[in-house]
């Protein structure tokens with residue numbers, strides 16, 4: 378990027394944070410089969426994300442003492458909440474077939490249409506190929522008495538089945554609903570003391586019955602929306618029959634198929650209480666000279682997408698650090 382004060386090392390795996398007693402001093406990493414270290418002149422900023430940050434802390438001796446000892450990792454600070462409090466937006470999606478080639482899909486009929494749309498996009502930047510995938514969305518209350526929306530809807534102009542891992546021949550559209558402020562809590566724990574072993578992620582989705590009931594209410598509302606007359610000309614049936622399911626059958630489908638919509642937070646929880654992992658200025662508790670600045674510090678999940686709030690937190694802390702330079 379040509380910034381004299383920025384040196385980025387790519388294709389590297391951070392393996393351990395380095396400490397001098399309880400002061401963070403740098404980082405150990407692996408690159409091209411070599412172990413290297415980098416020393417910090419100023420503060421160490423950890424931003425490895427909701428899964429990476431607690432993983433790296435634990436590998437470095439910061440986390441629940443019992444879990445670290447089981448893996449033979451010397452304990453620098455016993456912080457039981459590291460890796461706990463994992464929250465995510467649990468989502469259910471319905472996939473509708475359509476005979477219209479206006480959506481993104483696979484088929485001979487739509488091939489020509491897609492090609493002409495690609496040319497249009499190349500010339501004008503507009504049309505089908507300019508789709509952001511999630512074309513529309515909305516926030517609704519599961520019950521009129523609550524203060525703020527607790528359900529979020531996404532509409533995509535294509536068939537999104539199993540995160541698009543499962544492809545379907547033909548055309549369609551999809552409608553998602555997710556629970557915005559879930560009660561279920563998961564965890565990120567060590568599989569081993571090796572940084573190359575990914576951590577064990579247990580989201581414990583729908584482990585709190587309130588989330589399951591709320592998601593069911595959301596799916597019922599979504600079924601109603603998708604039955605509205607403007608869809609009559611397009612709707613050729615939901616692939617899995619979810620649009621007609623009710624009661625126990627619907628709840629089984631939700632429990633079997635609901636999955637992430639990619640907004641995990643909370644595994645290095647911020648707070649003023651003694652159990653919090655970081656303080657309100659995102660400084661790691663009981664350790665000097667290190668902050669965590671990523672989505673892992675959010676104590677609870679926000680009622681919307683998580684990217685912009687994460688950038689906002691980083692901007693705030695960057696401002697704070699600049700002020701004290």
Ligand SMILES: Cc1cc2nc3c(=O)[nH]c(=O)nc-3n(C[C@H](O)[C@H](O)[C@H](O)COP(=O)(O)OP(=O)(O)OC[C@H]3O[C@@H](n4cnc5c(N)ncnc54)[C@H](O)[C@@H]3O)c2cc1C
Pocket residue numbers: 389390391392424425426427429430433572639640641670671672673682683684685687
């Ligand atoms: C498929 C997908 C779609 C999404 N869509 C949206 C959306 O539409 N809108 C929205 O608001 N949010 C969206 N999100 C969520 C958003 O991307 C996250 O909330 C945001 O990126 C969180 O930022 P972060 O800095 O906490 O972590 P990340 O962006 O995950 O950054 C952490 C980085 O650390 C690196 N890392 C971790 N461990 C190590 C290690 N040991 N060594 C070296 N590097 C390491 C990771 O590779 C990663 O690059 C989406 C997420 C996904 C996965």
